[in-house]
Every structure is written in C-alpha cells, then in structure tokens.
Amino acid sequence: xxxxxxxxxxxxxxxxxxxxxxxxxxxxxxxxxxxxxxxxxxxxxxxxxxxxxxxxxxxxxxxxxxxxxxxxxxxxxxxxxxxxxxxxxxxxxxxxxxxxxxxxxxxxxxxxxxxxxxxxxxxxxxxxxxxxxxxxxxxxxxxxxxxxxxxxxxxxxxxxxxxx
Amino acid sequence: xxxxxxxxxxxxxxxxxxxxxxxxxxxxxxxxxxxxxxxxxxxxxxxxxxxxxxxxxxxxxxxxxxxxxxxxxxxxxxxxxxxxxxxxxxxxxxxxxxxxxxxxxxxxxxxxxxxxxxxxxxxxxxxxxxxxxxxxxxxxxxxxxxxxxxxxxxxxxxxxxxxx
Amino acid sequence: xxxxxxxxxxxxxxxxxxxxxxxxxxxxxxxxxxxxxxxxxxxxxxxxxxxxxxxxxxxxxxxxxxxxxxxxxxxxxxxxxxxxxxxxxxxxxxxxxxxxxxxxxxxxxxxxxxxxxxxxxxxxxxxxxxxxxxxxxxxxxxxxxxxxxxxxxxxxxxxxxxxx
Amino acid sequence: xxxxxxxxxxxxxxxxxxxxxxxxxxxxxxxxxxxxxxxxxxxxxxxxxxxxxxxxxxxxxxxxxxxxxxxxxxxxxxxxxxxxxxxxxxxxxxxxxxxxxxxxxxxxxxxxxxxxxxxxxxxxxxxxxxxxxxxxxxxxxxxxxxxxxxxxxxxxxxxxxxxx
Numbered sequence: 214x215x216x217x218x219x220x221x222x223x224x225x226x227x228x229x230x231x232x233x234x235x236x237x238x239x240x241x242x243x244x245x246x247x248x249x250x251x252x253x254x255x256x257x258x259x260x261x262x263x264x265x266x267x268x269x270x271x272x273x274x275x276x277x278x279x280x281x282x283x284x285x286x287x288x289x290x291x292x293x294x295x296x297x298x299x300x301x302x303x304x305x306x307x308x309x310x311x312x313x314x315x316x317x318x319x320x321x322x323x324x325x326x327x328x329x330x331x332x333x334x335x336x337x338x339x340x341x342x343x344x345x346x347x348x349x350x351x352x353x354x355x356x357x358x359x360x361x362x363x364x365x366x367x368x369x370x371x372x373x374x375x376x377x
Numbered sequence: 378x379x380x381x382x383x384x385x386x387x388x389x390x391x392x393x394x395x396x397x398x399x400x401x402x403x404x405x406x407x408x409x410x411x412x413x414x415x416x417x418x419x420x421x422x423x424x425x426x427x428x429x430x431x432x433x434x435x436x437x438x439x440x441x442x443x444x445x446x447x448x449x450x451x452x453x454x455x456x457x458x459x460x461x462x463x464x465x466x467x468x469x470x471x472x473x474x475x476x477x478x479x480x481x482x483x484x485x486x487x488x489x490x491x492x493x494x495x496x497x498x499x500x501x502x503x504x505x506x507x508x509x510x511x512x513x514x515x516x517x518x519x520x521x522x523x524x525x526x527x528x529x530x531x532x533x534x535x536x537x538x539x540x541x
Numbered sequence: 542x543x544x545x546x547x548x549x550x551x552x553x554x555x556x557x558x559x560x561x562x563x564x565x566x567x568x569x570x571x572x573x574x575x576x577x578x579x580x581x582x583x584x585x586x587x588x589x590x591x592x593x594x595x596x597x598x599x600x601x602x603x604x605x606x607x608x609x610x611x612x613x614x615x616x617x618x619x620x621x622x623x624x625x626x627x628x629x630x631x632x633x634x635x636x637x638x639x640x641x642x643x644x645x646x647x648x649x650x651x652x653x654x655x656x657x658x659x660x661x662x663x664x665x666x667x668x669x670x671x672x673x674x675x676x677x678x679x680x681x682x683x684x685x686x687x688x689x690x691x692x693x694x695x696x697x698x699x700x701x702x703x704x705x
Numbered sequence: 706x707x708x709x710x711x712x713x714x715x716x717x718x719x720x721x722x723x724x725x726x727x728x729x730x731x732x733x734x735x736x737x738x739x740x741x742x743x744x745x746x747x748x749x750x751x752x753x754x755x756x757x758x759x760x761x762x763x764x765x766x767x768x769x770x771x772x773x774x775x776x777x778x779x780x781x782x783x784x785x786x787x788x789x790x791x792x793x794x795x796x797x798x799x800x801x802x803x804x805x806x807x808x809x810x811x812x813x814x815x816x817x818x819x820x821x822x823x824x825x826x827x828x829x830x831x832x833x834x835x836x837x838x839x840x841x842x843x844x845x846x847x848x849x850x851x852x853x854x855x856x857x858x859x860x861x862x863x864x865x866x867x868x869x
Contacts, residue, residue, distance in 0.1 A: 216393070221385040227444055229380070231451025246449060255447040256454040259423065280391055283419040284464075285410060286471075287395025290420040291463045291482045296456020300448075303455075318455045319841060319862050322486040322650045322814065324679050324698060326672050343694055344654050349811060349864065351652050351694070353681075366671055366679070368696060370652060370811050370862060372841065483677060483698050484648065486814045488843050488862060490836050507858055508818050513647060513700065515816050515858070517845075530835055530843070532860060534647050534698060534816060536677065544721070549713040555772055557708070559779025574777060583775040584782040587751065608719055611747040612792075613738060615723025618748040619795075619810045620788020627783045628776075635778075646783045650814040 220281055222259060225252035239307035239314070243267055260296055264304065270342040272304035278329040278336065288328035294356055295323045298367040301340035302352040306371050309345050313376035316350065323367040333358055348373055384445055386423060389416035403471035403478070407431055424460055428468065434506040436468035442493040442500065452492035455529075458520055459487045462531040465504035466516040470535050473509050477540035480514065487531040497522055512537055548609055550587060553580035567635035567642070571595055588624055592632065598670040600632035606657040606664065616656035622684055623651045626695040629668035630680040634699050637673050641704035644678065651695040661686055676701055712773055714751060717744040731799035731806070735759055752788055756796065762834040764796035770821040770828065780820035786848055787815045790859040793832035794844040798863050801837050805868035808842065815859040825850055840865055 233251050234242045245251040247264050257263070260282075266273035274297055284290035299321050306316055329336060340354035350373055355366040397415050398406045409415040411428050421427065424446070430437035438461055448454035463485050470480055493500060504518035514537055519530040561579050562570045573579040575592050585591070588610075594601035602625055612618035627649050634644055657664060668682035678701055683694040725743050726734045737743040739756050749755070752774075758765035766789055776782035791813050798808055821828060832846035842865055847858040 216390050217387045218389075219385060219387045221383060222445070223381045223383045224445060225382075226380050227447035227449075228451055230449060234450070242449075254449040254454070255445045256456065257449075259445050260456075281386065281388060281419045281423050283391035284467075285391075285394060285406075285418040285421075286398070286479070286481075287392055290418070290460060291467075291485065292420065292424075292456060292460020295459035295463065295485065295487070296454060299455045299459065303448075307450075315450070317450075317492070318489050320486065320488045320812065321455065321459065322484065322696065323459070324484045324671075324696065325482050326674075326679070328481065343652075344691055346654070351654070363672055366696070368650065368652065368694070372864070486650065486860065488835075488860065490838070490843070507816075508855055510818070515818070527836055530860070532814065532816065532858070536700070544718050545715045546717075547713060547715045549711060550773070551709045551711045552773060553710075554708050555775035555777075556779055558777060562778070570777075582777040582782070583773045584784065585777075587773050588784075609714070609716060609747045609751050611719035612795075613719075613722060613734075613746040613749075614726070614799075614807070614809075615720055618746070618788060619791045619813065620748065620752075620784060623787035623791065623813065623815070624782060624784020627787065631776075631783075643778070645778075645820065646817050648814065648816045649783065649787065650812065651787070652812045653810050656809070 218280065224255040224258045227255050230254060236312055238312045239310040240269065243304055243308060260293065262297060262300060267308055270305055270309050272301045272308060272340050274301045274338040275335055278331055278333050280331050288330050291325055294325065294365040295321065297338045297356060298323055298354045298365065301338040302354045302367065302369040305340040305342050305352045306350045309342060314373060316371045316373045319370045319372050321367060321369045323365055325365050326363050329364055335359060336364060347375065382444065388419040388422045391419050394418060400476055402476045403474040404433060407468055407472060424457065426461060426464060431472060434469055434473050436465045436472060436504050438465045438502040439499055442495055442497050444495050452494050455489055458489065458529040459485065461502045461520060462487055462518045462529065465502040466518045466531065466533040469504040469506050469516045470509065470514045473506060478537060480535045480537045483534045483536050485531060485533045487529055489529050490527050493528055499523060500528060511539065546608065552583040552586045555583050558582060564640055566640045567638040568597060571632055571636060588621065590625060590628060595636060598633055598637050600629045600636060600668050602629045602666040603663055606659055606661050608659050616658050619653055622693040623649065625666045625684060626651055626682045626693065629666040630682045630695065630697040633668040633670050633680045634678045637670060642701060644699045644701045647698045647700050649695060649697045651693055653693050654691050657692055663687060664692060675703065710772065716747040716750045719747050722746060728804055730804045731802040732761065735796055735800060752785065754789060754792060759800060762797055762801050764793045764800060764832050766793045766830040767827055770823055770825045772823050780822050783817055786857040787813065789830045789848060790815055790846045790857065793830040794846045794859065794861040797832040797834050797844045798842045801834060806865060808863045808865045811862045811864050813859060813861045815857055817857050818855050821856055827851060828856060839867065
C-alpha cells in the first residue's frame with residue numbers, strides 16, 4: 214500500500230502574534246486576525262480552520278474535513294472536533310474580555326453525535342458564552358453541516374484573569 | 378511581521394488503512410501500525426504523534442510540542458492535548474477488542490493543568506481502560522513531561538459494537 | 542451547638558412503581574406520575590423535587606432549596622443540583638421513548654455558576670434533548686431562579702435499549 | 706398500590722456549622738465532624754452518607770444504598786452517586802487547604818458503570834486530589850462495593866480562594 218499524499222503548510226511566529234494582543238481587547242485582537250492584519254495562529258493553519266463570524270460572546274469557525282484529519286478507523290479524528298470546539302468556545306469567551314484581561318481553559322467536554330468524513334463538506338462550529346463572571350466563564354458550542362445536521366456538541370470552563 | 382516557517386507532511390490513504398483492520402483484533406491492528414507494517418493514520422502525521430507503548434488496555438503516545446501546535450494566545454492549543462488524549466484513550470480501549478468488534482467515542486472530558494510550549498520537550502500521554510463492558514467502555518489518560526510534571530488529564534466514554 | 546430540626550418523609554415501594562411502567566411509553570408513564578395516578582419516586586420525595594412541565598423531549602422540575610440540602614460549607618450541596626439536572630435531563634430523554642424501550646445514564650457533566658441557599662426561593666430545572674438516536678441520546682439542562690438567574694448547567698449522555 | 710414507608714431525619718443549623726470552620730484548616734474542620742465534635746452537614750443526614758477515612762488529599766465516604774434513594778426506573782438515582790462523589794472529591798481537596806482558604810466546585814463529571822440497588826450493600830466512595838495549585842484544584846473519585854466492583858467514577862474542578 215503506497216499512494217502518498219502531500220501537504221505543505223506555512224505559518225508565522227506565534228510568540229510575535231501573541232505579543233500583538235497587548236493593549237487590545239479580545240474583540241479587537243480577534244478582529245485583526247479575521248481582517249488579515251495579524252496572521253492566523255499556527256493551529257488554524259495546521260487544521261485549516263477559519264473564523265467565519267465573531268460578535269461579543271459568539272464565534273463561528275468553519276472547516277472542510279479532509280483526509281489529513283483522519284484517524285486509524287477510517288473517519289475524521291475526534292480531536293479535530295475537540296480542537297474546533299475549543300477554538301470557537303475560547304474565542305467566544307475571549308471576545309468578551311477587555312484589554313489587559315486574559316483567560317485560560319480549565320476543561321472541555323465534547324459529545325460526539327456522528328463522525329465527520331471528507332464527504333461531509335464544510336462544517337460550522339457555532340459557540341456562545343453561557344456565563345461570564347469575574348473569575349470564570351463557561352461556554353457551549355456545536356458542529357453542524359450545511360444542512361444543519363449535528364456532529365458534536367461541547368461545553369467549556371475557563372478561568373479569567375482581570376487587571377486589578 | 379513576516380518570518381514564515383514551513384512544514385510538509387505526507388500520508389497514505391486512510392480508507393485503505395482502515396480496511397486493513399478487517400479480521401484483526403484491535404491489538405493486532407495497532408501493533409502492525411507500531412511495527413511500520415501499516416502506515417500511521419493521517420492525524421498522527423499531522424500532529425506528529427507516535428505510539429510509544431501498547432499492551433492490553435494500556436497505551437502511551439508521545440509528541441514533542443512544537444510551534445505549529447500554537448494557539449493565538451502564545452501556547453500550544455488545548456486541542457492538541459485533547460487529540461493526544463483521545464488517541465491514547467481510544468487505543469487503550471481498542472487494544473481490548475477482538476476481531477470483528479469496533480468502537481466509537483461518545484464523549485471526552487479534558488482537564489488542563491498547565492500549558493505546553495515548544496520548550497516543554499517530549500511529553501507522554503498515558504492512557505488505560507477503567508471499565509470495558511459488553512456495550513460501553515471508559516478510560517482515563519494523562520499527559521506528563523519527562524520529569525513527571527502533569528499537563529492535562531482526561532476521561533472518555535466509548536460505545537462498543539460486538540459481533541452478534 | 543444544638544438546635545435540631547426534624548423532617549419526616551413517606552414513600553411507596555419503588556419496585557412496584559417501576560413495574561407500572563411496563564407497556565407504557567415514557568411519556569405515558571411520566572404523565573401518570575404527574576397526575577398522581579402513580580406515586581412519586583422516592584428520590585423526589587427525599588429531595589422534595591416536583592415535575593412541573595413535560596412535553597416530548599422537554600422536562601421542567603422545580604424545587605425550593607432548603608436547609609436539609611446544605612453541605613458543610615454553608616450552602617446547598619452541589620449534589621442537589623446534579624440530582625435535579627440528572628432527573629430533568631433523564632425525563633426529557635425518557636419522554637421520547639416508545640413502550641418497550643428503556644434507557645440508562647452513561648454520564649453527566651455539571652457546571653456550577655453560583656451557589657443556591659434557602660434564601661434562593663423556588664428554582665426551575667429546564668431540560669431538553671439535544672440528540673436522540675437509535676442507541677444513544679444526549680440532553681442539556683439548566684437551573685434558574687424566578688428572575689432567570691443561572692445557578693448551574695449540565696449535559697448528559699444516555700444509552701437507549703430499544704425492542705428488537 | 707399503597708404500602709408506605711417512613712423515615713425521619715434530624716439535623717443541626719448548617720450556618721452555625723459553617724461558621725465553626727473559621728480559623729481551622731480544612732483538615733481540622735473535617736476531623737471535628739468525623740470525631741462528632743461538630744454535627745454532620747444536613748446533606749449527609751439526608752443521604753445517610755458518612756466520612757469513613759480522611760488524610761491529606763484523600764477522602765473515603767460510605768453509604769448503604771436504600772429504597773429512599775430510588776428513581777422512577779427502579780434503581781438508585783444517579784444523583785446519589787453524583788452527590789457522594791462530589792462530597793468525597795470536595796473533601797479530598799478541602800483537606801489540603803490551610804486556615805483562611807476556601808473552595809467551591811466549578812464542575813463535576815460522573816461516569817455511571819452499573820446501577821446501585823438496596824441489595825448492593827455498603828459502598829465506598831474513594832476520592833483523591835490530582836492537582837492542587839494556587840487558584841484551582843482537580844480530583845477524581847470512584848464508587849466500589851465491598852468486593853471491589855465499580856459502580857461509578859468521576860472527576861471535578863474546583864476554584865480555590867487563598868488569603869492574600
């Protein structure tokens with residue numbers, strides 16, 4: 214069995230990208246990435262994710278499931294859905310944070326409803342915040358295809374660091 | 378800001394790989410991948426994961442966190458840990474299944490303890506089954522570095538399809 | 542410190558109750574409990590929960606958080622919210638099942654937003670199904686007070702046994 | 706169908722109990738409850754839970770599953786396991802905290818392996834901390850019967866408030 218496929222990816226220094234966030238609100242920072250004024254993060258390039266929509270407390274990512282996402286049992290690996298959901302839920306929370314605040318994910322929980330394959334076509338990962346408090350935030354997300362069929366859903370808990 | 382990095386990956390047809398599993402137990406199938414008799418799954422190539430150890434109900438994956446795993450906030454994306462844990466926990470369960478049986482992941486739950494970066498060095502993801510029954514199985518996993526420091530831990534629930 | 546409070550609860554044989562479900566759809570069975578034609582389950586008596594609303598795929602439970610629900614750190618124990626959410630999410634799924642089918646909970650995940658106390662007043666636990674398939678179902682739920690303030694939210698995964 | 710059973714429970718003011726914690730470390734406070742110098746929390750009385758063992762980062766609770774714990778489908782309600790696991794995991798974390806520190810549960814995740822009934826006999830819920838950091842802690846727990854058979858397992862994430 215040998216029928217190799219090849220893909221080349223290119224990304225920018227992620228530390229320089231992260232430094233660009235200084236002085237920006239979460240929304241301002243993410244909008245600069247969407248507008249192409251800042252480069253996409255490496256994981257987005259690796260996975261071929263793209264931010265499609267962003268408003269306060271709400272984010273939509275899209276991806277076309279592809280062969281390079283496959284696991285050993287012949288469908289897209291569950292980690293692709295987990296990474297997509299973590300991205301969208303994290304950005305939904307990030308979009309609510311003022312300049313000087315930051316967050317990190319404490320936990321994610323993903324339910325898998327059906328497998329994605331390279332025949333699935335473009336999927337949307339829609340995330341929104343459930344609660345944003347002083348010290349923690351929670352959000353939920355789901356992955357649907359263009360006919361609205363559900364592939365996975367998730368929740369997350371983040372800790373928030375606010376300037377004192 | 379422009380200082381592009383490039384990486385080229387090569388993989389084999391994942392449908393052909395999945396078909397190779399027919400007639401093999403989970404353990405036999407995974408051992409052929411470890412031995413290089415079958416190609417690694419595309420997600421393993423994409424993420425640069427490798428199976429380091431496998432015994433019945435137990436799997437260890439390793440990866441060196443790298444710049445291409447980074448998120449927009451300057452550390453390795455949480456989806457990398459989720460994908461690694463899902464891989465190792467799924468293989469721990471798969472390793473217990475006889476020929477003709479299969480499984481799919483119903484849910485994963487990941488706790489993040491500290492962020493990984495490209496300075497972390499090689500990390501091990503150790504997974505083991507908690508319960509394998511007739512219709513469902515659960516497993517747990519953790520990611521540690523070479524000094525035993527904990528980065529993330531997780532559990533999963535899988536559904537099992539056994540030949541009738 | 543001694544200022545004892547006392548409460549006496551009374552319930553019916555839960556095995557007799559469970560047998561009453563034979564030949565009934567989930568909706569028919571639960572409606573008989575709501576109508577008082579069948580007794581409430583013991584856990585409902587113990588916790589003082591009541592089903593307030595039920596429609597296909599949707600259930601609302603109510604409870605007035607009370608002193609007997611308290612944990613050692615001076616607020617209502619998290620297990621009360623977990624039990625309430627598990628009840629409402631389970632009933633939301635149960636309400637979709639035909640006669641002869643049954644279900645059991647594989648896992649629940651509960652996020653706690655704020656603590657309940659005996660000053661909180663009546664809370665509603667609203668649950669609805671996310672996905673009901675042939676073999677598994679998922680649902681989500683939340684606990685809110687009469688002003689809509691959020692106390693906890695949750696998801697669940699159930700396995701379904703359908704008559705063959 | 707009428708064959709009523711009755712149970713009367715008695716508890717002390719939980720606000721007075723919680724105030725007793727002032728100036729004590731988590732371990733000192735919980736040991737006073739175990740020694741009977743402080744009354745058990747109301748939830749423990751309601752559920753009939755008892756702390757059987759406690760050491761730093763480790764707690765064991767026991768309960769005899771009973772008819773008053775039953776759900777409408779004829780077995781012990783999943784909320785009983787969730788409450789027991791939340792209690793034991795919370796105490797395992799609490800036992801590591803110095804005087805002046807406190808904690809609250811952000812989330813719990815419970816996997817159900819098999820149902821408990823009033824024929825199960827005494828079960829032990831064994832919990833231990835996985836990670837205790839400055840701001841958060843995680844723990845895991847499991848419920849086993851006297852022959853070591855597994856009924857449920859869980860993890861939790863808590864936020865910790867330390868004196869500044």
